[in-house]
Amino acid sequence: xxxxxxxxxxxxxxxxxxxxxxxxxxxxxxxxxxxxxxxxxxxxxxxxxxxxxxxxxxxxxxxxxxxxxxxxxxxxxxxxxxxxxxxxxxxxxxxxxxxxxxxxxxxxxxxxxxxxxxxxxxxxxxxxxxxxxxxxxxxxxxxxxxxxxxxxxxxxxxxxxxxxxxxxxxxxxxxxxxxxxxxxxxxxxxxxxxxxxxxxxxxxxxxxxxxxxxxxxxxxxxxxxxxxxxxxxxxxxxxxxxxxxxxxxxxxxxxxxxxxxxxxx
Ligand SMILES: Cc1cc2nc3c(=O)[nH]c(=O)nc-3n(C[C@H](O)[C@H](O)[C@H](O)COP(=O)(O)OP(=O)(O)OC[C@H]3O[C@@H](n4cnc5c(N)ncnc54)[C@H](O)[C@@H]3O)c2cc1C
Numbered sequence: 001x002x003x004x005x006x007x008x009x010x011x012x013x014x015x016x017x018x019x020x021x022x023x024x025x026x027x028x029x030x031x032x033x034x035x036x037x038x039x040x041x042x043x044x045x046x047x048x049x050x051x052x053x054x055x056x057x058x059x060x061x062x063x064x065x066x067x068x069x070x071x072x073x074x075x076x077x078x079x080x081x082x083x084x085x086x087x088x089x090x091x092x093x094x095x096x097x098x099x100x101x102x103x104x105x106x107x108x109x110x111x112x113x114x115x116x117x118x119x120x121x122x123x124x125x126x127x128x129x130x131x132x133x134x135x136x137x138x139x140x141x142x143x144x145x146x147x148x149x150x151x152x153x154x155x156x157x158x159x160x161x162x163x164x165x166x167x168x169x170x171x172x173x174x175x176x177x178x179x180x181x182x183x184x185x186x187x188x189x190x191x192x193x194x195x196x197x198x199x200x201x202x203x204x205x206x207x208x209x210x211x212x213x214x215x216x217x218x219x220x221x222x223x224x225x226x227x228x229x230x231x232x233x234x235x236x237x238x239x240x241x242x243x244x245x246x247x248x249x250x251x252x253x254x255x256x257x258x259x260x261x262x263x264x265x
């Protein structure tokens with residue numbers, strides 16, 4: 001074992017001060033950070049625990065505007081009754097993450113800060129054109145997700161909430177790895193007042209991305225049949241032990257069709 005200084009922050013302001021100590025890291029659900037520390041992929045000198053900060057918790061639905069605190073767990077997102085009415089696709093997505101232990105501890109803020117290329121929330125936030133609020137600024141999802149495990153966050157910057165406008169129609173479908181439940185390919189489709197946005201996770205070799213081909217087809221006709229014969233290019237898709245790039249390209253089209261059918265149901 002090596003020693004770590006543990007700090008429990010009571011507010012975002014206090015966390016912002018504490019994160020300046022040594023080589024500190026923010027801790028939310030610990031579902032990613034603690035395993036990384038156990039395997040020495042991360043070795044912070046200090047941990048600043050955000051999990052007791054009240055202002056980071058909960059889902060607020062006000063008309064069509066939805067705000068989710070960064071410290072809200074996947075389980076809380078999945079179970080929120082107002083969210084289930086305003087944006088059922090996002091609640092459903094949260095219910096598909098990992099297993100109950102992961103859902104009861106893991107948080108939306110931790111998930112998007114980590115930006116795992118197979119994580120579910122990045123696809124939703126990109127397709128919903130969400131805004132990510134931090135203790136310093138607001139960042140649009142198109143600018144926030146920058147690549148594999150890379151985001152626009154600066155050192156010590158704390159995500160406080162995500163906000164978006166409820167779409168008219170949306171759905172998420174993922175083909176999941178049966179062991180980890182991470183996406184081998186996951187597609188979130190959203191139809192809102194500014195058009196159709198489609199984001200893909202689990203498949204891109206540079207992380208989450210928008211599928212311009214599928215968006216163009218659905219902009220003309222938001223129906224599963226509009227994707228009949230859709231060929232998604234395999235270029236820039238991941239090949240690994242789970243699936244080849246060609247297989248993932250096919251999966252993206254299949255998941256997109258299923259998502260549109262679900263959104264229209
Ligand atoms: C077995 C298993 C299965 C999983 N399956 C899935 C899955 O199917 N789909 C999926 O999407 N994910 C999956 N996950 C990941 C899970 O969703 C984690 O909850 C998530 O990746 C990290 O969230 P966390 O709250 O635990 O963050 P932590 O592990 O505490 O932190 C992760 C990173 O984010 C930073 N951070 C945390 N909070 C903030 C904040 N507010 N502001 C800025 N930085 C912050 C931390 O410093 C750290 O670098 C799985 C994890 C496990 C262990």
